[in-house]
Amino acid sequence: MKVKIHTLFEYLLETTEAEPEAFLGFSLSQSPVLGDFIDALDPALSLDWNGRSFRGVSELRAHVLRQAGLETQCSLDDVLITAGAAEANYLALRQLLEQGDEIIVEKPGWPQAEVIAKAEGAVIKTVNRDENNAWQLPLDQLKEAVTPKTKVIFLTNPNNPTGRLFTTAELLEIVDIARSVGAWLIVDEVYAGLEWNAERAPSIAGLYERGITTGSVSKALGLQGLRTGWMICPDPDLIMDAVILRENSSEIMNILGETIAEIALRPERYAPALRVARAEGRANLEMLDHFIADQPLLSWTPPDAGLIGLAQLADALDGDHLAKSMLAPPYRTFLLPGSAYDLQHHIRVGVGGGNAAKLPLALTRLARFLSTCEQSS
Incomplete structure (x- = not known):
């Protein structure tokens, strides 16, 4: 469709x-600006991808796990570098959803999941955040919305666009809800790192065997033009399926973008x-x-x-x-x-x-x- x-x-x-x-x-x-990274760029850097991992530059994947707090819970092979969080979301949704599957989305929320779900012929169920309660997601309504046909739950944390942040307790409850029907749980974390009054919430890939964390260097670091993001998931089949799907879209890594992103994510920077x-x-x-x-x-x-x-x-x-x-x-x-x-x-x-x-x-x-x-x- x-x-x-x-x-x-x-x-x-x-x-x-x-x-x-x-x-x-x-x-x-x-x-x-590019000049901020010139000192760390190797002029002899090859812009060819031969001999490199299809999952992305290994040093960058290590930084991704570190900034997400997942270095002791996930391995490098659990990370796939993508063309921004948008491609990560696309790869996950595109491979998981089939016609007739149910997906639960939040509103307001990032609209990409609903667009892709419609194209796949999935059944879209919506849980509305409560503006009168500081945009909280009513988890009782989320629990009522899941059924044995629920294939995916798609959320953002911090919420895009309200900035509401899930607590650890809320995330664990959401995991229990997803696990009760075997649903995949995708959480887009593009604004993680910019918390104003709380610690960064734990990434879902470290809380749930079917948890998929997506993110990028676009928002907190302002590096949107690099088109460099990631997907983290402890399920090796899902990551490999995403690698195969990407081979038929953007194909493979963006060497220059990944190299600059790797520099930007070095702890000292x-x-x-x-x-x-x-x-x-x-x-x-x-x-x-x-x-x-x-x-x-x-x-x-x-x-x-x-x-x-x-x-x-x-x-x-x-x-x-x-x-x-x-x-x-x-x-x-x-x-x-x-x-x-x-x-x-x-x-x-x-x-x-x-x-x-x-x-x-x-x-x-x-x-x-x-x-x-x-x-x-």
């Missing part, structure tokens, strides 16, 4: 050439980069939180982790109208409408991008737009 575009990607395509002057929608940390990303993210989140508190037409639950969150609009406001109005002159400011997550009276706000995002300018312009809305109401 044909893969249909999801609303989030459709909006990004529509606005590609808008050339905004400020951003309230950056979802990743400020991006490094990763820890300082994460400290900078956390400091910048925390400062911007505090700025945004104060801004929303002063706006009568906005409210939100600040994220536990990550660089994005959902702000609720007053009933009279529509997220699509607000986002498109803000992108047009005189505001020229990018943010994402909540309709990307089936939430018409919300907007997704992001605080990444560093100085280039011009967050203070974006907030000034949003305040000006909201004041016109108040005056006309």
